[in-house]
Each structure stands twice: as C-alpha cells, then as structure tokens.
Amino acid sequence: MALKKLLFFTVLTFFLSNFALTQWQFVGFQTGVGSFPSISVSGPNTVAIGGGPNGQPKVYLSINGGVNWTTLGTTGLGTLEFYCIWMKDANTIFTGDGGAVGGAGGNASYYKTTDGGATWTVLGSTGGSAGFINGIVFSNTNPMFGVTESDPPLGAGQPYYLSITTDGGVTWTVTNPPGVSGAASAQNSIVVIDDQWYGFGMNAGASRVYYTSNGGSTWNVGNLGIAGSFISGFAMSTDKLRGIAISNTSLPNVARTTDGGQTWTSVNTGGDVTGYGTVKWIEGTDIVYISGQTGASGVVKKSTDGGVTWSTMTTGGITGLTHMEFFKDVNAVGITIYGYAVAGDGSVIKLVDMVTSLNPVNSEIPTEFKLQQNFPNPFNPVTTINFSIPKSSHVTLKVFNSIGQEVASIVNKYLPAGNYSEQFAATSNLTSGVYFYKLTADGFSDTKKLMLVK
CATH class of the missing domain: 2.60.40.1930 (Macroglobulin (MG2) domain)
Incomplete structure (x- = not known):
C-alpha cells in the first residue's frame, strides 16, 4: 500500500509540475503602465514594458522573469506615453509614442536606447496631426531588418507612415504606402516576416489587413470576412502562406489564411476572444497563441496545427490583457517557448511551454539537408x-x-x-x-x- 501511495504521489507531482509549465502564471505587477501597455521579450527572463500614464513615457525592465521591475531613465524622451516597444536585449530597446497628449494622435516619435535606458535618441517623427506609432518590429529570420509603422499622419485614408531599417536599427528610411479609404491601423498589429513580407491590421470599415509580399513595391488588402473592423492582432507563419488575424469584437472574429493573405476563412476557437486581442505565431513552428478577453476574464488560446484547432489556456485570473510576446529557445529535445503578457492594470503573466520533438538517431549535426x-x-x-x-x-x-x-x-x-x-x-x-x-x-x-x- 505504501508503495502504491508513493507511486501515486510521484505521478501526481509529475503531472502537476508539467501542467504548470504549460499554463500561464502570475509573476509580477508594475504600476504606472498606462491603459494600453506593450511588452517585449529578448530572453527567457529578460522582458520590458512600454507605456505610461497620460503624457508620461515609461519603460520598465525585468531581468528575473517579471518578478521585479526597474524604471528606466527618460533622458532624451518626449512627454508622450508609449504605445509599442521592441527590445533586442536589456541594453538595446526601441519604443514609439502615442502622438498628442490625451490620445488625439499626431507627430508621433520613435526612440532607441543602447545603454539600457540611460539615454534615448529620437529616430524619427511622423509629422501631421493624426496617428500613433503602432508598432516597431524586427524580423526573426533577418534581425537586421525592421519596420516602424504609424497611422496615416494626415488622417484616415491618407498614405501610411512606414520607416524601414536594414542595419539593425542604426539608420531608417521612410516610405509611405498608399492609404486605404477610411482606414488607419491598429496598435501592435504589425507583422514582419522578412524584408519582402510585412503588414498590419486596419482599424475601420470592413475587417481587413494590409500587407506587401514584395518589399513594398505593391500593397494588398486582405478582406477577412469576420465581425468587427479593428484588427488588433495579425500574425503569419514563416512560410508566408498561413496566417491568423483577430478583431476586437465578438464571434466570429478570428480568420485564417493559407494562401499568403489573399483569401480568409472564419475560425472557431471555441469561445469569445474579445478586447485588444493579440496574435503571435512562433517562428518555424505550427504553434499560434491568441490573447484577449472572455467576458471579464483574460484568456489565451493555443493552436499547435497552424490555427485549425484551438485549446484554452489558464491565465491566473488576470483581466484586461493588452499585449503578449514570446522568446523561442532551441534545445536538444525540441524548443522551449517563454511567453509574457501584460494587462492594463500592470499585471504580468508568464508561460514556459516545452515542446518536444522527434529524437535524432545520433548527436552528430549534419552539414546539409x-x-x-x-x-x-x-x-x-x-x-x-x-x-x-x-x-x-x-x-x-x-x-x-x-x-x-x-x-x-x-x-x-x-x-x-x-x-x-x-x-x-x-x-x-x-x-x-x-x-x-x-x-x-x-x-x-x-x-x-x-x-x-x-
């Protein structure tokens, strides 16, 4: 009997510990993040939040997995809260602000620090009287290539503002994709696969995404055919064919493409995911995460087959999730995915998702396919x-x-x-x-x- 009890508790402990590794858990709390904070991850335990109260740009850094946070300096920054953030490491961080104080938008700026926030440099400003810096994203397959995206500075329907870097963020070149009637863009909906395929979600009219597959030579509108017009989440596989997009309304509000964004079909995720939903496709895998709200509770959905089927993950009771990001660590048995999500009240939740793979027949690394x-x-x-x-x-x-x-x-x-x-x-x-x-x-x-x- 004692042996049976020992075996039972051993199995139970193994199950619970592995279950905990693959579900979201509350890890920390940071005040003063503002209403729509963004988050970025550069390692298993290195994470930053960009946000701030009205008129107060704030960047917070954690190097112990979100448990403790340090407020970075503001030398060189403006007086407008941040709406997006991207970190290469704890020293090199990019941020973009929200334009005019109070959220009206206009003449938004984006910044860079290379000394962990001691000083900041202005990389560019949009001008105009409308818009926010909605995203700064670098390619995972080509980390030297990045895109900064803003709403049309002259108002909805006018040309968009994009700034492109090909040298890791040292220099930036502004481009202006054609405007789309009545539409601006959505915060943190930008996706960058490489220097040819990038795009973002729109925020008005029909449910649509806007993307280029040839490095900006031409731009395409993808009509999603789902409820809602504010496309708060957009992600693509590195195969440039499969993608997922989500609006901030009720069902049906998730769409999937398998032809590079040309056509879309509605997807059943097994329940509502509303609010400022985020979509993230883990590079080189079929794993996709969607975050948002179900009623008053935060929710994260996970797919392991490229968005065909979905399961619901626990989120530790957090509400008001606004953004999530991931870091993929390749190891001997597969990959470990470290995820972080932030809520409007400053709560931070963390995921450690271990994905095992087939076992190689030996330890030798081949030199060719x-x-x-x-x-x-x-x-x-x-x-x-x-x-x-x-x-x-x-x-x-x-x-x-x-x-x-x-x-x-x-x-x-x-x-x-x-x-x-x-x-x-x-x-x-x-x-x-x-x-x-x-x-x-x-x-x-x-x-x-x-x-x-x-």
Missing part, C-alpha cells in the same frame, strides 16, 4: 526513411500516390538540427504500386520513389 532512399524497397508493410537537417526547421515528410494525392503525413513539426529515422507503415487501404515521399524543410525539398508490394 538530405533525404535518403527508403529501405527495404520494395516493402510490405513497413519501410524506414532516413533524413538529415543541418538547422532547426519546420519539417514535413509526406507520402503521395501516383496522381499526387497525399496518403500519409509522417512528420509535420518543428525539429532541431540532426539525423532522423522514421517508419512508414502502409495502411490496409493502400494498394500495391508506386508511391512518392517528399521532405520539405527551410526551403529545401526532395522527393523519392518507393514501391509497395502486397
């Missing part, structure tokens, strides 16, 4: 397929019949660099004949032939 011939071949009913990936990537390994129809998905997940061995077991409905298996990873693709003989 490679798909090997299956063995045995011909086979019945099981064969082995070996492949190698020299860098962490989202990997798919699929089997197709002779007319191109998918008959099996063997691998469809994020994997660290390594050599892998997978088995394909032909199901009873597959007939004898020639089939093809295809490996895709980080732009690499290779297809080989296999033969099933029953």
Whole structure:
C-alpha cells in the first residue's frame, strides 16, 4: 500500500509540475503602465514594458522573469506615453509614442536606447496631426531588418507612415504606402516576416489587413470576412502562406489564411476572444497563441496545427490583457517557448511551454539537408526513411500516390538540427504500386520513389 501511495504521489507531482509549465502564471505587477501597455521579450527572463500614464513615457525592465521591475531613465524622451516597444536585449530597446497628449494622435516619435535606458535618441517623427506609432518590429529570420509603422499622419485614408531599417536599427528610411479609404491601423498589429513580407491590421470599415509580399513595391488588402473592423492582432507563419488575424469584437472574429493573405476563412476557437486581442505565431513552428478577453476574464488560446484547432489556456485570473510576446529557445529535445503578457492594470503573466520533438538517431549535426532512399524497397508493410537537417526547421515528410494525392503525413513539426529515422507503415487501404515521399524543410525539398508490394 505504501508503495502504491508513493507511486501515486510521484505521478501526481509529475503531472502537476508539467501542467504548470504549460499554463500561464502570475509573476509580477508594475504600476504606472498606462491603459494600453506593450511588452517585449529578448530572453527567457529578460522582458520590458512600454507605456505610461497620460503624457508620461515609461519603460520598465525585468531581468528575473517579471518578478521585479526597474524604471528606466527618460533622458532624451518626449512627454508622450508609449504605445509599442521592441527590445533586442536589456541594453538595446526601441519604443514609439502615442502622438498628442490625451490620445488625439499626431507627430508621433520613435526612440532607441543602447545603454539600457540611460539615454534615448529620437529616430524619427511622423509629422501631421493624426496617428500613433503602432508598432516597431524586427524580423526573426533577418534581425537586421525592421519596420516602424504609424497611422496615416494626415488622417484616415491618407498614405501610411512606414520607416524601414536594414542595419539593425542604426539608420531608417521612410516610405509611405498608399492609404486605404477610411482606414488607419491598429496598435501592435504589425507583422514582419522578412524584408519582402510585412503588414498590419486596419482599424475601420470592413475587417481587413494590409500587407506587401514584395518589399513594398505593391500593397494588398486582405478582406477577412469576420465581425468587427479593428484588427488588433495579425500574425503569419514563416512560410508566408498561413496566417491568423483577430478583431476586437465578438464571434466570429478570428480568420485564417493559407494562401499568403489573399483569401480568409472564419475560425472557431471555441469561445469569445474579445478586447485588444493579440496574435503571435512562433517562428518555424505550427504553434499560434491568441490573447484577449472572455467576458471579464483574460484568456489565451493555443493552436499547435497552424490555427485549425484551438485549446484554452489558464491565465491566473488576470483581466484586461493588452499585449503578449514570446522568446523561442532551441534545445536538444525540441524548443522551449517563454511567453509574457501584460494587462492594463500592470499585471504580468508568464508561460514556459516545452515542446518536444522527434529524437535524432545520433548527436552528430549534419552539414546539409538530405533525404535518403527508403529501405527495404520494395516493402510490405513497413519501410524506414532516413533524413538529415543541418538547422532547426519546420519539417514535413509526406507520402503521395501516383496522381499526387497525399496518403500519409509522417512528420509535420518543428525539429532541431540532426539525423532522423522514421517508419512508414502502409495502411490496409493502400494498394500495391508506386508511391512518392517528399521532405520539405527551410526551403529545401526532395522527393523519392518507393514501391509497395502486397
């Protein structure tokens, strides 16, 4: 009996500890963040909040996972509260303010510090009488490329204000994408994949996003076809095909694209996610998070299949979530995702989400992508397929019949660099004949032939 009790409590402890690692928990509280604070993460325990009360720009920094916070200096800053923030590390931080005091907008500015907030430098100002700096975002795949985005400085429907950097934020070049009738843009809705694909959510009229897929040469409107017009969250996969967007109203308010933003369909997340919803797609994976409100309670939804299905996460009873960000740490067994979200009252919640992957067959790191011939071949009913990936990537390994129809998905997940061995077991409905298996990873693709003989 004692042994059974020990085993029970051991299993229970294991379950609870792992459950806690994959749910949000309250970690700290910071006063004076303003009504719409933003958050940025540069490491597992390094996080910053940008905000401030009316007319008081504030940046707060934590280096112990949100437990304790330091108020950074304001030398060189203006007198307007911040509406967005992006940190490269604890020393290098970018922020953008909200234009005129009181939220009217206009002549918004964006800043940079390289000494942990001791001094700040003005990088640029929008001019005009309308708009806010709604986002400063750098590409995860090309960290030297970043975009600062503002509402149209001359009012809704006029050209937008974008400032582009290709040297990590040292210098910036202003561009002005064409305006869209009646629309400005939404705070923290900007998404940047690389120097070709970036965009943001609109805030008026029909539910729409605005994006470029060719580095700003042309701009496209994506009509979401969902309720609401304020698109507060927008995210894309690094494949530049799949994306999720959310409005700040009630259902149906989440949409999904699989063709790079051209067409969108409504998605059922299993319940309302209203308020200033945020969407974040974890680079190189199929994991997507949505944050917002359900009634009076904060809520975070999670998808592990690119937004097709969703589960609800706990949020520690926090209300009024305004923004969330993530840091992805690649390790030997997969990835660990560190997430932080902030609420309008200054509450901060944290997520540590461990995602395991397939186990490499050995510890050797290959130097090239490679798909090997299956063995045995011909086979019945099981064969082995070996492949190698020299860098962490989202990997798919699929089997197709002779007319191109998918008959099996063997691998469809994020994997660290390594050599892998997978088995394909032909199901009873597959007939004898020639089939093809295809490996895709980080732009690499290779297809080989296999033969099933029953």
